[in-house]
Amino acid sequence: MSIATPPPKPSSGGIDLPKPFLEWFASKGWQPRAHQLELLAKAEAGQSALLIAPTGAGKTLAGFLPTLVDLARRGRPKPGTRKPGVHTLYISPLKALAVDIHRNLSTPVEEMGLPVEIETRTGDTPQSRRQRQKLNPPDILLTTPEQLALLLSHKDAERFFGDLRHVVLDELHSLVTSKRGHMLSLGLARLHRLCPGLKAIGLSATVSEPDLLRQWLVPQREKTAMAEIITVSGGAKPDIAILKSKERVPWSGHSARYAMPEVYEAIRQHKTTLLFVNTRSQAEMLFQELWRINEDSLPIALHHGSLDVSQRRRVEQAMQENALRAIVATSTLDLGIDWGDVDLVVHIGSPKGASRLAQRIGRANHRMDEASKAILVPANRFEVMECQAALDANYLGAQDTPPLVDGALDVLCQHILGTACAEPFFADDLYAEITTAAPYASLPRETFDRAVQFVAHGGYALQSYERYARIRLTKDGTWRVSHPSVAQQYRLNCGTIIEAPMLNIRLTRQRKGGPLRGGPVLGKIEEGFIESLVPGDTFLFAGKVLAFEGIHENDCIVSKASDLNAKVPAYAGGKFPTTTYLSEQVRKMLSNPAEWDRLPRQVSDWLAIQKAKSVVPGPDQLLVETFPRGPRFYMVAYPFEGRLAHQTLCMLLTRRLERAKARPLGFVASDYAVAIWGLRDMGRMLAKGELSLSGLFDEDMLGDDLEAWLDESYLLKRTFRACATIAGLIEKRHPGKEKSGRQMTVSADLVYDVLRSHEPDHILLQATRNDARTGLLDVGRLGDMLSRIEGRIVHKDLEMISPLAVPVMLEIGKETVHGGDASEALMAEAAEDLIRDALGQDIG
C-alpha cells in the first residue's frame, strides 16, 4: 500500500482534525493516513479499537491522535478550576519503549503547541516525582503493567483515574501471551469499572487470531463483546533468502559456524546489519566467531539482556548514530524501538516461528513502503526445512503467534490482594469484575473463592492461620485488609516477572591466591549455569573468554582467560521450541518428495537416502525406527513437536519402557525427534509382541504416568517457585536485602514437597500444573500429538542407524541428565574415591 492517502473527506461521523493538526500535517508535507483517521473516528464514537499494522505505519501517532484531538479541544484548564486528572494511560511492555514514545510524542505536541503534559512512570522514576504525579497528574501517563497494578492498589485509585478517557496498549500481541498480560487484563477490567466510558486502544503486530485481542480490550459481560478492528495491510513484501552456502550444512548443532565467512561477506556488502539469534549463548558465540575473521576491523557490537546496562546503552547509542556496521542481538531488540538505518537482517538458526520471523525482519528499513532484506542461515539440516517453511509462510502472510491461555491463578491471587489494598470489596462484585477480563472470562466461582481464601490465610484445608489473616470478611460483608503492613507487603511483591537467580559477573585482575573480590561488573549470569562450573573452567561472556574463579556473595568472580577457546560450551539449545504451525509445514515438506527440489542439494539428497534406506513418514504419521548401535539398542521417533514436548515425551516413554522390561538407559530430545536407548532390542520386542507401539504412545500416558513423573520433576519445582512468589506465598527477593536466590530455591522446594504430600489439590499446585501444560513441559502440545498419531504409527526395524536419525544421535551426550539416580551415582563415586584414597589401593 502507499502512504499517500487521499485528503480526508469529511466523513459521515464528521471528523475534522482541529486546525493545529491540519497545519502541522501540512507543514510536514504529510497527509494523515486513513487508519489514523479511522481510529480517531471510532474513538470519537466512543468505541474501543484494535489497530493491527506493520512497523513504520505510524501506529504510535494513530494511537495517540484521539487523545491529542480531545485534549486540544478541551484546552487549558481555566484558572481557579480543578485541573483534571490523567486523561490517557499508555502501557508498554518495556520501560525503554515508554521513554522512546515520550520523545516521539513530545515533538509533534510541541510543534503544534498543544496544552498537553506527558510524563513517564516506570520502576526507574524517582519517588519524589511519583509522589508529585499523584497530586498533580499529567494528561498523558506513559507506564508499564506493573506500575498500573501498583497505582490501582492505592487507596485513592478511584479518584486518580476519575478523569481517564483513553487507555493505549502498545505491542499488545507480545503482552497478551504472558502472565504480565494476565495482570494487565485484570487492571484493565478494574479501569473499565472505575471509568465506565473508557475507550481502550490496542496497537499490535499481525497475529493469527485478532478476534481474541479484540475481546481482550473490552469487558466480557457478554462473552462475544469485541472492540472494533482496523487492519493496515503489510508494506512491500520483504526480500528473504536462505543462505546458499558452498559449505556443508551440519547434521546437528545450533552454531552455524560453517557459514561465518559468508555472513561476514554479507555484513561487508551492507550499511548496517542486524544479526538475530535465539539465545544469549548463541549471541556470544556468533560475536566471537565474527571478530575472529574480522579482517577489516568493522565495528561489530553485541547486545543481549544479560549485559551490563551501561554497556547496552553504549551500543544503543552507537546504533542510533549509525556508527556500527553490525550488531549481534537476542530478543531484547525484538520490540518496536527504532534502531536507525538497518538495511539487512540476518537470522542465525531457524527463527522457530513464522510470526517471529516477520517481526524480526520488520527491524530492517523501518519504513513500510520499502522492502526489508533478510537472510536466513540454518544451523543444521532440519533447520533448512524449517527456514524454508518460515519463508513460505512469510510470503503467504501466515501467522503462528502463540495461542492465548486462561488467566493464571497466581496472578489472580496477587490481583485480589492488590484490590483489597485499594478498598474493601464484596466477593460477588469482584468476581463479576474479574470475569469481564478476557483471560478470566470462564473462571469458575469456586476457583475464585479458593483464591480469596488463599489471599486471606493461605487457603489450606487445615485452617490454622485464620488468626493471622491478611484480609478478613467483615460484618458488612466486605473483605478488608487486616493491617496496613499488608499493603506494604503487596507493593514489594507486586509483578509477575520472576527472574532466574542471577549473579553479577565481576572481572578480577588477580589470579589465584588473591582474595576473590572487586573488579568491574560485566553483566549477569544465571546461577544455574555457574553451578556446573569448577574454578578454572572457561566460558564465553560479553564477547570475552573468561575463567571462573569462584563465587563471593552475589558475585561470580572471573578472570580473563589466556586461551581463545572456551572450555565449557554454554547451553546450546534453542530458546523457543518450533511453533506448531512451522512443525506441521516441515512434516508436510518431508512427506512430499516433489517439494525436496526446492531445498539445497545436500538436504534433498539426505532425504532421498532416507527414503531408500528407511521410510519417509506421511504428514500425520509418526515414524519410529529401531536399530542396534554398539552394545546398545536405539528407538528413534520423529514427532516434530518441539524440544519441550519431546523432553516430556522421553521422560514418560522411559518409564513405560522400564515397566515393559526394555531396560532403557537414557534419552535425548531435539526439536524434531527423540532417541531412547537401552540394553534390550526394542525392535525385536516389538516383533515378538512383547512391546506395542500403540500402547507405548497411548494418550493415557498423560494420566498416571505424568502425575508420577511430575512428583520427581525439577521443572515443576521451578514452576512452583515462580507461582508461589507471584501469588505471594513466598516473598520476592530484593537486591541486596533479602536472602540469596539459592536459599530461596531451597525453601520453595521444601514448601513444594510438603504441600504436595499434604494437600495436592491446593490452588498453588493447580496453578503450577496449569503452567506446566503450556510452559516448560508443553504437555498440551504433547497431548495433541498423541491423539493425532493414534493408529498412524509406522515402525521400521533397521540394521543400522538411518540418515534421518543422525542429527538426534549426534545430540547424545551433550545434555545433562537431571534427577535422582544421577545424583546418587555421583555421591557414590565420590565416596568410593574417598575409601580408595584412605586405603591407598583399589577396591572391588
Next chain:
Amino acid sequence: MRAALKTVDQVTAGEALAVDFAGSELLLDPAGVAYFPAERMLVVSDMHLEKGSSFACRRVYLPPYDTAATLARLSAMTAKYDPTTIISLGDSFHDDEASARLGEDAIAAIGAVARGREMIWVTGNHDPSPPDGVPGQSVEMLATGRIVFRHIPEPAETGHEICGHLHPCARLVRRGKAVRRACFASDGARLVMPSFGVFTGGLNVRDEAYAGLFDASRFRAYMLGQNRVYPVGAGDLRSD
C-alpha cells in the same frame, strides 16, 4: 535440591552408615539422625517445629503441615531404633513461643515418641526457654561420658562434641554435574548434625561460619542420599 518427601516406610528403609565416634559405634542415618546402639541413644537436631506458624504470624503462609511431617519422621526413627534416650539438640522449636502453638495432634505425637523414654530438649538460639506442655527435661548442654552435646558448636571445646545449629550441607561437583545435599559434618572430634525439620534449608560446609571447627585433613561430609549416607572428602566439595 533435595529429594521429595518420603513416606514413613521409605524413611525407615534407609541404610545407616556405622562410624566410630569417641570410641563408640555411631550410626549415621540417611534420614538425618544419629544413633548410639550401645547407649540406645537417638540424636536429632534443628527440627524447627512450628516454623510454618511462625511465618504465618508475619503473614507468610507456608503450609501448616511442617510440624506434623517432621514429627512423623521422628516417630519413624523412634520406631526404627527403639532408643531409651532421645536428645533433641536445640532449635527443636522455631521460636520461643512455638511450643505453646503446638496443636493437639502434635502434642500427642511428641507424647507417643517420648513415652517410656528419656526425652531431653537441649535449648537453642531459636528456643532458649524450656518448651511448654511437652514431656521431657530441658537442658542447656549435656555431657555423657566423653561427649558433650550442645546446640551451638564451641570452638574452644577440646573433647568430643556433637552439636547442630549450622544446618550443614555439602556440594559435590564432578564432570560438570553438581549435587547439593544435607550432611553430617565431622572430623572425628566434632560432629555437626544435619537439620531434621522439613522446612529447614542448609548452609554449605565451605562457608566461613565453619571456620576453626574442624581439622581440615580429617574432615568428612557424610552426605544424605536417598537410602544411603555417602562419606565425601573435603577435596571433592565446593562452595555454593
